[in-house]
Amino acid sequence: MEVLGLDFRYDNGYKVFNNINIKVERGKFAAIVGPSGVGKSTLLRLFGAFLKPESGTVLLHGKPVLRPTPLISMVHQSIVTFPWMTAEENVMLSLKTKNIPKDECKELASKALEMVGLQGFENLYPKEMSGGMRQRVSVARSLAAEPKVLLMDEPFAHLDELTAEGLRQDIYNILFNPESPLECVIMVSHNLTEVVELSDTVFVLNNSPATVVGQIDIEMPRPRNSRDPVFDNYLDTLYRLLTKKKGGTR
Numbered sequence: 001m002e003v004l005g006l007d008f009r010y011d012n013g014y015k016v017f018n019n020i021n022i023k024v025e026r027g028k029f030a031a032i033v034g035p036s037g038v039g040k041s042t043l044l045r046l047f048g049a050f051l052k053p054e055s056g057t058v059l060l061h062g063k064p065v066l067r068p069t070p071l072i073s074m075v076h077q078s079i080v081t082f083p084w085m086t087a088e089e090n091v092m093l094s095l096k097t098k099n100i101p102k103d104e105c106k107e108l109a110s111k112a113l114e115m116v117g118l119q120g121f122e123n124l125y126p127k128e129m130s131g132g133m134r135q136r137v138s139v140a141r142s143l144a145a146e147p148k149v150l151l152m153d154e155p156f157a158h159l160d161e162l163t164a165e166g167l168r169q170d171i172y173n174i175l176f177n178p179e180s181p182l183e184c185v186i187m188v189s190h191n192l193t194e195v196v197e198l199s200d201t202v203f204v205l206n207n208s209p210a211t212v213v214g215q216i217d218i219e220m221p222r223p224r225n226s227r228d229p230v231f232d233n234y235l236d237t238l239y240r241l242l243t244k245k246k247g248g249t250r
C-alpha cells in the first residue's frame with residue numbers, strides 16, 4: 001500500500017499535507033507519528049479513501065484507491081461496539097454489506113473472534129466485557145471481512161495501561177497469524193514506546209503543512225524489550241525527529 005505525492009487541504013482552506021510519500025510493504029507493521037494536530041488521523045482517512053486528496057494518489061497493489069473498500073479496514077480510537085448486540089453480532093455487522101449467507105457470516109465472525117482470543121465469549125454483550133475485550137471485538141470486526149490493509153487510529157489509547165500492554169503483546173501475532181490474509185498494518189500512535197515495540201517501520205510527520213521528516217526501520221527481534229539500550233536509541237531518534245523544527249536553530 002502506498003501514497004504518492006499526496007497534498008490535502010480541508011474545505012476551510014487549511015492545508016494539512018504537502019507531498020506525502022509513504023510505501024508500506026507486504027507483511028509490514030507501519031506506524032505514523034507526529035506532534036498533536038499534524039494530521040495523523042487525516043492521513044489514515046486518506047489511506048482508506050474516506051477523504052479525497054487535493055492531488056496525489058493512494059495505491060493498493062499498484063491500483064488507485066478512489067473510494068472506501070472492504071480491502072482496507074479501520075479500527076478506531078474510541079471502542080465502538082453496539083451495546084444491544086452480542087460479540088458475535090457486533091462482528092457480523094461488518095459483513096452485512098458483503099451479501100454473504102448468514103451461516104457463512106457466522107463462521108467468519110467466529111473465526112475472527114477466535115483470532116483475537118475471544119472464542120467462548122461469542123454471546124457476551126459489551127457491558128459484560130472488559131475494555132480490552134471490547135477492543136478485541138472491534139479488531140475482530142475489522143478482521144472478519146478479511147481486509148488486506150488494517151488502519152488503526154490510537155487503538156490502545158482508551159485502555160488502562162495493563163490492558164493495553166496485554167493487547168499490545170498479542171496484537172502482532174493476532175494480525176500476522178498464518179491464517180490471516182492481512183498484508184499490512186498502518187497504526188497512528190502518540191506513544192513512542194508502543195510504536196518501537198510494534199513497528200517494522202515508523203514514518204515521522206512534522207511541520208505545517210506536514211511532510212514526512214523521517215523514516216526509521218526498527219530492526220529488533222520480537223518480542224522487544226523496552227529496557228534494551230537499542231530500544232532506547234530508537235526512542236531517542238524518534239524524539240529528535242519529532243522535536244526538530246524546519247530550518248533548524250539559529
Ligand SMILES: Nc1ncnc2c1ncn2[C@@H]1O[C@H](COP(=O)(O)OP(=O)(O)OP(=O)(O)O)[C@@H](O)[C@H]1O
Nearest residue numbers: 010011012014016035036037038039040041042043
Ligand atoms: N474537518 C476538519 N476541518 C478543518 N480542519 C480540520 C478538520 N479535521 C481536522 N482538522 C485540522 O487538521 C489538522 C490535522 O488534524 P488531525 O486530527 O488529522 O491531527 P492529528 O495529528 O491526528 O492530531 P492528534 O494527535 O491531536 O489526534 C488539525 O490542525 C485539525 O485542527
